[in-house]
Amino acid sequence: MKAKSNLSLLFVAICLLAITSCNKQQTYVPKTTLADSLIYAATSVQDLDRAVFLSDSLLATGDISIFRHCYMKGSIFIRTGKTHDAEAILKHALAIKPQNAYDSLFYFQCVKAMVEYNRQKNDEEGLLRIALPAYEGLYDLVSKPEYASEAYDILAEILQYVGVSQLNQGLTTEAGKYFDKCYDCILKVKALDKSWKHDYYATVCLYNIASLYSFKNDYHTAEKWLNYTEPIIKEMANKDNVPAVIADMSWCTYYLDRATVYHGLGKQKEADQAFEAFKRTQYAKTDIAKIHEGEYLMKTKRYAQAADAFAVTYRYLAESGSERTLDNVGYLIKKFEANYKAGRNDSALSVAAYTFENLDSAITLEKKNQAIELATIYQTQQKDAEIAEQKAKLLQTRVLALLVALVLAMTFFMIYAVIRRRQRISLEEKNQQLMIANARAEESLRMKTKFIQQISHEIRTPLNILSGYAQVITAPDMEIDNETRNDANQQILENTDRITGLVNKMLELSDVSSRTVIELTxxxxxxxxxxxxxxxxxxxxxxxxxxxxxxxxxxxxxxxxxxxxxxxxxxxxxxxxxxxxxxxxxxxxxxxxxxxxxxxxxxxxxxxxxxxxxxxxxxxxxxxxxxxxxxxxxxxxxxxxxxxxxxxxxxxxxxxxxxxxxxxxxxxxxxxxxxxxxxxx
Incomplete structure (x- = not known):
């Protein structure tokens, strides 16, 4: 019944668009306002495939701009794990110059989505390269009253991402300055617009900042940002038109973050009170909240409760509809660790086997993504070859023209010969650079492929051992003496430690690549x-x-x-x-x-x-x-x-x-x- 209701809502919205299109006005804003309503209706019911189709249709009829179209599709592609498609369409939008303030609003929305995408893939340099120019340009948009609140919202999120990037690079003071600017933007939005939506966006920004400081074990600073968050949630929750689920979700996140901070500060009594408040919220019963609950319980070493919370992991991954990536394997590793530390060896073995299956799929997906990247490189090389061929033909034409003019102007020929020689040297240097770059790319691909094969082998071996012993131990008619059982238990412990060590090494390698500054205190x-x-x-x-x-x-x-x-x-x-x-x-x-x-x-x-x-x-x-x-x-x-x-x-x-x-x-x-x-x- 819910699905039929959603489809009906979308059908009514499309009919409204068809009716109004019969008397279409030439002014841009009224058409866009109606199109925004239709897009909002489609995304509100989580019908993302139809939302993409609707966006394509509205762009084709001229009812939305290219920036609105790219922002919507890029955001949906990021949410559904289609990162390559998201990056391509957002880059397309950023390559176009907006012509009016409304286009500028969605242009900067695309900038924000691109910054978020770079944050997800840990590309700190790419993030700053996009965010810092946008940070300056947004101040022009906030001067226009009709777009000020939305522009400040975007500016606050971009400042938050810049601060996160600075903090991850060890630039604590600089990060604090950007976070303070972010909070200043939040206060300006609250003064301009009293709607609950802006309050909700503000709490998300503040949660992210507090959570990052908690991750860095700076619990005093994290507590400060949670203190900023609490009055905003209270004000939002008291507004008449705020959906109950939004208020409940905000309190749920706040109490769990508060419990984490109190635990880090050694205030276990207050942490337990905050955790009980979290448990009383309705949102705490959702799968993603259960997973976050499990992460908190792991920090407090309540491994059995954590294992119970992580029981929803399989269902969450199945219902989220995202691809089996190496990032999603991380959820399974947390579930495995909780069961292992809780002493639930059978469950840990089952999770290990399922993780192995997902790891194979993730590695296959990674190879597929690499193939896409190689195809892009190959297409680029083809275009370069076509350009080089066109340049060669142009040179031939020039040579013929110069041969005809040789009798008339020997001096001109000598000057041309010098110019041509310089061009040839430059072209040879560029070709040499291209060959070197190509060789490096091939070597990088070879090393990545070898690493993936090694990782697959390194994880496959202990998992096969665990699977073998699990079959022996769990066989219904198998009688095992104590010595054999003790040996099996020892092998299980050694190989689980081996898998954990390997995952930790992979995380360390990722940290090496980031070049994060280490504090020497x-x-x-x-x-x-x-x-x-x-x-x-x-x-x-x-x-x-x-x-x-x-x-x-x-x-x-x-x-x-x-x-x-x-x-x-x-x-x-x-x-x-x-x-x-x-x-x-x-x-x-x-x-x-x-x-x-x-x-x-x-x-x-x-x-x-x-x-x-x-x-x-x-x-x-x-x-x-x-x-x-x-x-x-x-x-x-x-x-x-x-x-x-x-x-x-x-x-x-x-x-x-x-x-x-x-x-x-x-x-x-x-x-x-x-x-x-x-x-x-």
Missing amino acids: DQVPAVQIANQAVHSSGIEDAAHLDFQLQDTDGAGIAVLTTNQQAAVRVLSLLLDNAMKFTAPAEAYGHHSAADNKRATLTITKHDYGIQFIVEDTGIGVPAAEAEHIFDEFVQLDEYYNGTGIGLTVARSLSRRLGGDVVLDTTYTAGARFVFTLPCNW
Whole structure:
């Protein structure tokens, strides 16, 4: 019945358009006002396919501008996961200059959607390149009273995205300035327009800012922005025409954010009260709210309750209608982690198997997207070739003309010869640059493809093991002794840890690419960093080698000003490397079984600071590969499992800490990596 009602509403709207088209006026605004009503009716009932069809029809009849059309379709494509289509149509709109204030309004709506798209794909540079010029241009539009409130709304969201980008790059002060400008725009909108819609947009902006500070563990600042949000929600909820679901959803989000902040500040009693208030809202019963509830419960270590909340994950992904992307796999990983930490091994195994199926689909989709990108590159190259061919024909025509004029003007010919020579050199240089760029693109594609294959293999192996043991344990007629059951449980724990570690490495690689600034505010002794890294890597418990931690010249007591978590992670990665490449020879069949495997971590003083030297008697690294091994996805020995990103992450983190990681090529008994951190003596 609901679907029929929605279709009826859309049918009536189209009939209204047909009737009014018979007496169409020449003024632009009345037609657009009616078209806006029709588009709003279509999107309100969530009939997005018909909304796209309606937008195409209204554009064809001239009832909406190209900017209104591109904004609507681009927004729908982003919501439905068709990011390539969204990017293409929004770029088309941004390439056109608006002719009037109304067009400018939707032009900047397209700018906002494009900024949001760049934020989703973590393209900080692209975001700022689009947002900053628009930020200046919007101040002209807000001077027009009829568009001021909408323009301030757009400006507030763009300022919010700029602030988020600055904060992610570690520019805390600059981010705060943009966020304050965003709040100033929100207050101006409230003074201009008292409708609940602007209040709702304001709360969304403020929630996003508060949530980001919570994610950065800056709970005091997050609390400040939630305090800004609370009076706006109260005012909106008291308005007569606000839909009950909007008010309920706003309170729901507010209470959960408030619970997260209180938990981060150590105010657990207040956090529990806020969480109970969240549970009392109607919106808390929706699938997406359940997933957010599960994320909060994971933070508070209530894993069993979190697992219950994540029970709706499958249904949410199915009903959302989005493609099986690597981002959506993240929801499944959260569900898996909750069940695993809650001790629900059977459920965790089931989620792991389902995740594996979705991962295959996500990898296939990623390859498809890469194929689309390659097709675009190929089409661009074809166009370049056509342009080059046209230039060559033009040159031939000029040569013939010059040959005819040679008898009359030798001087002119000499001047032309010089010009032609310069053009040829320039063309050759451009061709060489194009060849180099093409080679780089091909190498990048090859490395991406190899990485995807490695990731697929790395996850497939432990999941196959988990699946095998699950079948054995759950077989109804299978009788298993305690020793076999204990071994199966151990294998399940090891392989789940292996999957979790791999996902964490992938997230670390994404952070490496972002080049985010690391704050150096921790005062920590060098030996504490070493001890935490040893514990984190588990190298002391490795049965196949002897490990020693050595402190020379009292270097371990030196206090470093650094980022403790990042420094420990660098050293842990180097110890993991040593532990892996000193594995028992019989596991790989190409080393002597008589090798005496050992590893040493030495802390020593250096002219520039403190050095952590990780030395092992493993397979070693050829001197010629001393720099190559730090490149992404590089693996010198294919007999060993891995993704080839550990050393890349280690070097990137070390350099962002002001130090470095290098391979000592003078050591030939295995591998020796030197991790240096600056220290003021």
